[in-house]
Amino acid sequence: MAQHDVIVVGGGPGGSTAAWRLARAGLRPLLLDAAVFPRVKICAGWVTPEALADAQVDPQKYPLTIQAFSACRFEFDGARTETRWRRPASYGILRREFDHYLLDRARAAGADVREGARVTAVTHEADGIRVVSPRGTFTAPVVIGAGGHRCPVAQALGEVSGREEVVIAQESETRLAPEWVEALGKWWEAPELYVEPDLKGYGWYFPKGDVLNVGVGCVSGPGADLPRRRDALVSALRAAGRLPAALPIEPFRGHAYVVRRRAPRKLAGDRFCLVGDAAGLARDLSGEGIGPAIKSGILAAEAVEARLRRGAGLEGYAAAIVRRYGSGETGWLGRQLARIPDAWARVFVRAILNTEATRRHVVFGRIFGMREVAS
Template identity: 45%
Template sequence: MSEKGFDAEVLVIGGGPGGSTAAWDLARQGVDVLVLDGAEFPRVKLCAGWITPQILDALELDPEAYPHTISPFSSAVLWVGDTPYRTDYRRPVSYGIIRAEFDHYLLERAREAGARFANETIRTVEAGPEAFEVTTRDGSTYRAPLAIGAGGSKDPIRRQLTTHAPEERMVVTLESETRVGAERIQAHTPYFEVPELFLEPDFNGYAWYFTKGDFLNIGIGRLGDPRIRDAHPRFLEKLRDLGRLTPELEADLTKFRGHPYKIYDSVPNQAHGDRFLLVGDAAGLARHYSGEGIRPAVESARDAAAVARSALERGRFAAKDLEDYPQRLTERYGPQKAPRFDPTRWIPHSWQGRIVEGICRSDRLRRDWVFGRVFLFDPEAAVS
């Protein structure tokens, strides 16, 4: 036990990409870090597992050196209605990973850097005047000057110590990932290792069919819509019509499971408080429109680690002493406020649909706006 009865200098709640990145960044700077997570790693994590080169840069990770599944994507297909539109690139603009492998690798990297890990499920958290304290399901307690919450939308700090606006909207997803074999997958799709995205008819989300080596990932996500269980069967029927799913293949798929998470929009989430910082989905940082959460988790973790180091040096951990963290998030992702000019307020929904369709069907606009601005593919890498 460290100074003043502390169990660590920083407690990190959650061992996913955000938590393990924060722990790795702090530990390699000599900070005593303890990661707490109720799951045993490697653990299954439902996620499309689609990462961009920017994520690898933030992780300081060379894709050639990564020892697990990492499928380079240099094309993407966007379905608008019954028509597929393909955009090709001269080099990889994204990669497909398996979250069970990816998360375990990042956590082990943090442990090799010096971070400690405890397989504990958190029951309560408290930001007291002398320490941040967590109590586990079995009654154990852990204390530190500062905590980083990286437990996703169900993070105990997010749930117990922050408030949420009633108008906040959540992305709801249903996903399945199954190891079925590359040859078997190739027999069902002409787009092997090319992500296929399917716009929802009302443009309130999208579905996907991702092939990553031996793995097949199928899912659908919608924004603020509990009727996803109505949209899900419709999407599966489309996949059957396209031959992507056969009865034999469908019977082997892992069960579809869902989870909600907050996006970074005009409704802000509390990202810090006395003695704590929240990263990734715990802070509601998933990207608008794409719903991508791994990159914000990793980037915010690096920011949180920098602020945590500064706080430890000063020995001050009140919310006002951690204000640099939300400022960093605003500089990185922009202010969370409604735009002054919102055309969706006065353009009829049917017209909005036509505009979106036109953008998606245009090679240039699809490259620049859909894949460039929403999914952050480098437009300059596109094949003319």
């Protein structure tokens, strides 16, 4: 008899949520992660009320760094806009803390968590899925891939294509002394987003507690030149007073993730499913990935429990993801929009951002998932 019912590869929000739900359901999940928590995780740390509700985390009771936002600012093509809500529409957290909190919760629920266990091989065997790591070799009837963009489960079973669209980003996250937080007070109440002139990405200025995260991301490929975009962002922030010349910030670190615009990964098979960034579920255009990771972790846990208890197939999980996040293939309308000349596209984007209703409901509501907390 197998020691574990399911192996979860990856201890971020998607993997830890799946393991937590499975353990609470009375199953025996094993979670493997290459890192030792708390670990540095490069991420702006933007989390929506929906994501916190899905994770059953009450922002009023969360014991670590969290900042509520009821405003957000956009800059594009010389125009600056601000959108306000009556109640919080998003939150800022530190991934180092948040991910550790969720992982410890899964462990407390009964998940067997092994840190410092980088998975080096995943194979489909007659009796289940075999996973190899320096901490041991394990076999279970089902595996959940939650190891991010380069998840070994996705690489082995997810039919990863070289045609994937990859977003690359660089971020700096700095904890500030109290005097700096006070000095930057007028910039501290709301995150700011700066759309790149070529519409291939955006930069951000994201305060949370006593920590400041600044960064920029864009679609990889010809013309990406991420260092140039990073340097331009920092120069603009220095000139505007948001990053005073005397304020030192931590070095920039890079990361990447996939968006489901073309050549989507296989989401599930007979004995596996992929969640979060391993499945390429970060929100297209915004890149917000914590919410989709948590939601897909919940859906995966439900599907795996049904597979283990009733013999149900995992294709239902894949169908649920497609219904929620799309097929991942560009449709006719998307192909037509891609042919719009750049000058027209900028006019279109400027009109959307400068119109209160479309900015609130389309950009923030649909693209970023920002909706104010219900009263």
